[in-house]
Amino acid sequence: MRRRPARRPTMKDVARRAGVSESAVSFALNGRPGVSDATRERVRRVAEQLGWHPSAAARALSGEGAATVGLVLARPARTLGVDSFFLQLVSGVQEALAARGLGLLFQVVEDLAAECAVHRRWWAEHRVDGLLVVDPRDGDPRPALLAELGLPAVIVGAPAVAAPPGAAISTVWADDTGAMASVVDCLHRLGHRRIAHIAGLPELAHTRRRIDSLRAEAARRGLTGAVSVTTDYSDAQGAEATRRVLSARRPPTAIVYDNDVMAVAGLAVAAERGMRVPADLSIVAWDDSVLCRNTHPALTALTRDTAAFGRHAAHHLITLLDGGPPLSVQDAMPRLTRRGSTGTVTTNG
DSSP, X not given: XXXXXXXXXXXXHHHHHHTSOHHHHHHHHTTOSSSOHHHHHHXXXXXXXXXXXXXXXXXXXXXXXXXXXXXXXXXXXXXXXXXXXXXXXXXXXXXXXXXXXXXXXXXXXXXXXXXXXXXXXXXXXXXXXXEEEXXXXXXXXXXXXXXXXXXXXXXXXXXXXXXXXXXXXXXXEOOHHHHHHHHXXXXXXXXXXXXXXXXXXXXXXXXXXXHHHHHHHHHHTTOOOOEEEEOOSOHHHHHHHHHHXXXXXXXXXXXXXXXXXXXXXXXXXXXXXXXXXXXXXXXXXESOOHHHHTSSXXXXXXXXXXXXXHHHHHHHHHHHHTTOOOOEEEOOOOEEEOOTTOOOOSOOO
């Protein structure tokens, strides 16, 4: 049985609590004359207590819906301008939404608490009909919040979520565990026995799956030199992490990067240290891009149609908005594309 969503406070609720008419509430909250300063202050205080917000559009007030889908990204804003994955993902999302006449409301915030606050505000203001949620985490509070608000949502990147029964929440995900296993298998066949992983944000569930997969695959093959270092996905932290692992007493002969930007930064670090790629160091990037194809040597990368991934996520949200059931859908696993940055190892020192 689907859980009844929380009810948004209305202007009538504010009027009842403040002991005034709805027209007085309208005057007070819209800064119009016709009410005393004391009444205006009382109405504003009550509205704040109830969590009332003005609707974003007249059609929302009439109950027709906002015709808009929301996406909030809780990541450092400085990392987005060079992140091709999200640009491609949003491109695919927008393509699917536009075909149905739906808009996309996008906001970047600093952390998960701020993201949850935005979800509550958008719900109270009738800004969105549903949400796309990215970067799932262990112990993620967002599924329970979205179920409480009654907002349909698709969580991108999670095989399953801990949501209350009946919540209108679907998941769309790719097999990060299998993708990392394919990378380790390729590098192992090339002779690599010490593999480093320059990972993304440590709190993200897909980062943890990749780290765990590297460890499991290394253990299965008896490799003792596998290590993961987490970063914020930026080129600066990718370069710093690369310098750190290459300065170890027994440095890696191969490095796997969690995005293309960090892989390119790692290639530059190898050059500054006089290392030849792939003769001295092999490099693999997660998520292929034009950057990977236009370096020298070109970078081996995990390839997938990220725009299609975004379209699929948006289509599943549209299905929920149309009254369809929540689903957990596995998308195509990224496949490894070999290029010039990976090669055989003759010695592991």
